[in-house]
Amino acid sequence: MNYEKQIFIGERAQYYSTDSNYNSCEFYDGESPLKHSKNVKAENCTFSYKYPFWISENINVKDSTFNELGKSGLWYTKNFSIENTVIKAPKEFRRSDGIFLKNVRFENAAETMWMCRNIKLDNVYAKGDYFAMNSSEFYADNFEIDGNYLLDGGRNIEIHNSKIISKDAFWNCENVVVYDSKIIGEYLGWHSKNVKFVNCKIESDQGLCYIDGLTLENCTLINTPLAFEYSTGIDAQVNGKIESVKNPCGGKIKCERIGTLILNPKRCDVNATIIDCKEIEKTFSEDPNPNENCF
Structure with a gap:
């Protein structure tokens, strides 16, 4: 018809x-x-x-x-494609399977794409908190998000050539890989497993903590203090300087400089992490008072 x-x-x-x-x-x-x-x-x-x-x-x-x-x-849809479309409404997509979006703009993406699977985004912009919470099999290229708590609880995530402005992005996630992207937001990646960043620029206060299996390849950390706290299985190759590193719990961190290195034997096995760095400006064996000008 x-x-x-x-x-x-x-x-x-x-x-x-x-x-x-x-x-x-x-x-x-x-x-x-x-x-x-x-x-x-x-x-x-x-x-x-x-x-x-x-x-x-x-x-x-x-x-x-x-x-x-x-x-x-x-909601509750299967095999849904949208192209060249503007979506002004919140809470779109819930418990759906097979989503393809191309040239789509979400003007209010709050609580959108929850508990969905088999998602592919191509040139998508979204503004809003809690985008794609508890979703899996998520692939994005040329994706731009401005909203906190991106992909909380997500599984099997792959992102390319994107810009992510999001506090608490990739929390409680498993199997995340991000290529050639810019990420800005506090507390990046906490309580997640198998997280990898390749050729990325990252700006994150207290980012990359509490992660089990963390890889950084050819990445730059800008304004990222207190990184790697309680993370394990670290394989980090960082360009330039890391502002500060706090109590990593296992692996290897390679960079040119570290502003402040904190290794507190009461908090972590100080021998479990290899620090390959030409210059460390300050070192602490106890957690400094946060009010002190240590960083």
Whole structure:
């Protein structure tokens, strides 16, 4: 069935729509207009109210807009692709499988893409906290995020050529690898397992702590004090200077300079980590008072 330049009003206006094409249509008012839909294409469409696609399968949306009230729109879906689209509503995507987004802009991405799997993002911008919490099989290229708590609880994550501004990014995660990206935000990667950064620029107060299995290849740490605290399995090759390193618990750290090195035998095995560094400006065997000008 083909629909063109139509306005749909009312709850479940196109309920159970199957094998349908929508061109230049507006879903204006009424909840769940395309609930339980299957094999649907929507192009140049506007979705202006809640829950437009729930429990839907094989959906393709292009050149469209999800307005502010189109929140919680894409839950329990399977095989959903969106291209060249602006999404202004929060809480989009929940418990969905098979998500492909290309040239998509999330203007309010709060609590979006929770507990989803098999996700691929290509040139996506998102602004909002808790993006992709507890999601897995997550792949992104040219991804830009401005929002805290990115991918909390995520599994099997791969990111390329991206810019991440996010406090507490990659917490409680497992199997994370980030290539050729810039990451800014406090407390990066805490309580995670198997985390790898390659050719990245990282700026993170107290970042890279409490990680089991941490790799840095050809990375730069800018304004990153108190790094590596209680992390194990460290293999860090850092360009230039690390502002300060605090109580790492095993592995190897290689860099040109360390501003302050703290190795407290009461907190860690001071012999468990190899420090390969040409110059260490200050060394402490006890945790300094945070009010002291040590760093």
